[in-house]
Amino acid sequence: MALEDSRRSSALPSFLYKSKGFKAPAPAPALVPAAEPRINGGGGGALQSSRFLIPSPDESKKIAMYSPEFYAACTVGGILSCGLTHTAVTPLDMVKCNMQIDPAKYRSIGSGFGVLYKEAGPKGLFKGWVPTLFGYSAQGAFKFGLYEFFKKYYSDLAGEENAYKYKTFIYLAGSASAEFFADIALCPMEAVKVRVQTKPGFANGLLDGLPKITRAEGVPGLYRGLVPLWGRQIPYTMMKFACFEATVEALYKYVIPKPKDECSKVEQLGVSFGGGYIAGIFCAIVSHPADNLVSFLNNTKDATIGQAVKSMGPVALFTRGLPLRIVMIGTLTGAQWGIYDAFKVFVGLPTSGGVSKAPEQLTTPLPLPSA
Structure with missing residues (x-):
């Protein structure tokens, strides 16, 4: 398959989002028409289609998958998903950060x-x-918008067959790439947040906290925690997306008594929340040591990662504040996927994840050449 052709088609997401009995809305070029069939295995082989249309479940909305409107919708969904949920659990985050910084004073939840x-x-x-x-x-x-972009981009690079075969690696690579850029956007606000929450009298909030850091340490002071933030968030996001995709696929395959396309939107959103909550538990465990480092470094001027590890000790690094973080991240991640998919449904897009199917094959044998 030519590279330019593969970029116009969908590889991985076609079997994640395909629905039954779909008729493509006009105009056809927006969703890419099926290409000519290709033949595998020479004479007597199977006839296989190399293109799949990816419909929106609500044809009245007519947002073409992987169009600029699609990525814009995913970006807005990501803003609502992460912004609202993290703000809602600020009290939990306050307790968690202070338990990490001053365990003698904040002994338990x-x-x-x-x-x-x-x-x-x-x-x-x-x-x-x-x-x-x-x-x-x-x-x-950045996290959700770029994940959708990189997932398709890497799928197209891999080709249809490899994208299905190595779909978990596609999820991992796409989420890691997206989070790399997402953390650059997050880091300055994270630096202000941690100091406001854990240093009494430092600042009241963003308006006085941000200029206070830049006056004392310059703009680089806002990015002192970037490397440990990558260390926390990239594994977290890789687990968040790959585990979610695998969990939702397993739920539809083994738990839900009917196919995804026969489930109501409410049922599908329930699966999204459940898959997100399960993924969040694993996210919290994987990323917790780096989360402790982020809190320590943003609260202790001129400290290095090595000094932080030595000061906290290996046991505290992995366990301090972990139970609270599991509750917080599990709830947070479940709610994020629920909000994100609810917004996608609202604008006429399919919910995330689903039963993964191998590329469809037509088993009609090829006609034998006449004698």
Whole structure:
């Protein structure tokens, strides 16, 4: 298959999103018509189609898959997904960050909430919500929008057959590529958020916290935690997307008693939330040591990663604040996939994931040449 042809077609997502009995909406070029069949195996081989149309489930919306409108919708869905959920769990994040920085004072989840409430009242539990909202909205835009882009891009590069065979590697590569850029967008707001939440009296929020860091350390001060942020978020996002895709596929295959295209949108969104929650548990475990490092480095001036590891110790690095983070990230990830897919359904796009099918084959034998 020529490279330029493969870029216009869909490889991996065609068998993830294909629905039954679809008739392509006009104009046909928006969804790419089927190409001429190709022949495998010479005489007597099977006739195989090399193109698949990817429909939107709501034809009245007519957003073509992998069009600029599609990527714009995924970007907006990512903004809503990550921005709203991270802001909603700010109290949990406050307790988690303070448990990582001062475990003697914040000994447990319950006592941590009690200390924060006693010292700052209800408002204190939401300290840092503005940089959280801005930072994670920017991250979500890149995370989800670029994941959809890179997933298709790598699928097209691999070719239809390899994209199906190595689909998990496609998910991992696409999510890692997307998160690399997403963390660059997130890092400045994360630096402000952590210091506002864990350094009493440092700043009230974004408006005074951001200029305070830049005056003292310059713009590089906002990116001191970028490397550990990559170390936390890239494995987290790889697990988040690959585990979600595999979990949703397994749920439709082994748990849900009917095919995805026969499920209602409410049922499909329930699967998205469940798959996201399960993925979130694994995300929290994989990324937790780096999360501890991010909190330590953003709270301790001029500290290095080696000093942070030595100061915390290996056990604390992997376990301090982990139970709370599992609850927080599981809920967060489930809600994110639910919001993201709800927005996709709202604009007329299919929900994410589903039963993966090998490229379709027509078993009609080729006619033998006449004598």
